[in-house]
Amino acid sequence: MRICDPYEKAAGVSALRDCVRKGGAYWYPERRFVLTGAAHGTDEARGQGDANAFEAGIPGRPAAPVLVSPRELKQRAVTTTEGRAALLHALTHIEFNAINLALDALWRFDGLPVAYYDDWLQVAAEEAYHFSLLAAHLKTLGDDYAYGCFPAHDGLWDMARRTSGDWLARLALVPRTLEARGLDASPPIRAKLASAGDKDGAAILDIILRDEIGHVAIGNRWYRWGCERLGVEPVATYARLAAQYGAPRLRGPFNLAARRAAGFDDDELAALQAGE
Template structure:
């Protein structure tokens, strides 16, 4: 199978089963095709993007003691993972001129996103909620439509959205443990380990593709599209060790910390970032 065929299957299929079907072990890239950009991925009827502010919000941590709220959390995270998968397929189609090594690496990460989607989908079902039975948002996808280059993608998805997951996965692991849900907590630990590798991939390619005169931080900030900003790559906690594992320098990590610490609404106490 060609990489382009795999990407189009993920992006354009109206079957969730097809979107989540693993690619063959070996993908060729002889025909990357012309650039293809679309406004929305094709999805089954029950997973069409909802109108703004109509999808349910993530439950508060204290509410996760309730089984139905934990099911909702997994439903929302399944959609986040599915959007990330679709964005990666979009990038492969939109930037067929990307380096071959980058394109192969993206396919490996897409396999993780497929697995994460299935894990959250299956856990939600065990907890009593079928994936697609509630409205889902399109936030991650909509932000990807502003990507004009691979560097925009690297700054936006791996280094910001997935970077934030370096904190969120640990937070939700603890929330689920507090609720007595060992299986959901174990799921989050698996995702956490994968996210370290995904962010490392993004950082590696940022360094490969950025102009030599720009630092990692300068390249990262210059390729963010407002309202996406560095502060959004940090959760309510700040996992320095995970960021070191990705290969971030201490300077880059400190800049992220400072960005999050200074990005506070008026009259709000600073986040717990340590």
């Protein structure tokens, strides 16, 4: 989680996933990890979410890209090489953030079933694969283009910060909201790349959409498990958590087929569309 180099982190996540699969590493869900709080000079137990950990080098991130407000990001035409590079860079940054989000879901929350940790390690490894595909493709556009060459924003990680102390909110508002938004955004982005003649980029988007459906499905499954354990109704609870933590209001068009494949039921899709 603390590794800053994105390529080293991606490789490390994949190696850890393979190690767990082969029985070389095991989960201890009852054991609470302890973070040495370099920023505060104390040992900060993560427990069910320790917001201070975000100020103590979690997650590890490279010096570049520079993180700015979304309003400061320059819009570029995808028909130009620079514009296509900027779009691919934004996607690469999303996937790097997604690695950190999956890892954070692993280490921050204790005492859950082993299957939960297996699921999110698999998600982290697939996000690492997506990052590697996009980062390599970005470099094919020219020597000036590599991950970190454009500024980026921190919207995904901001929601992780807000929900650091609430496991159910994390599931509701990261995989089921922000990452599910990627299911809606993927087809039009793919179409942009294809229209610009970038067949390889479009093919990478196909891989990402396929895998992201599975990631959102994992979020849905564990969210419903949590709701059942707490004895709360999923749709009403989602609305409460979205309001409590300031989740963005989602607007269509929605990729309803992908959302159904990811496990959203008719009631959830109706609530989503009613909230436009």
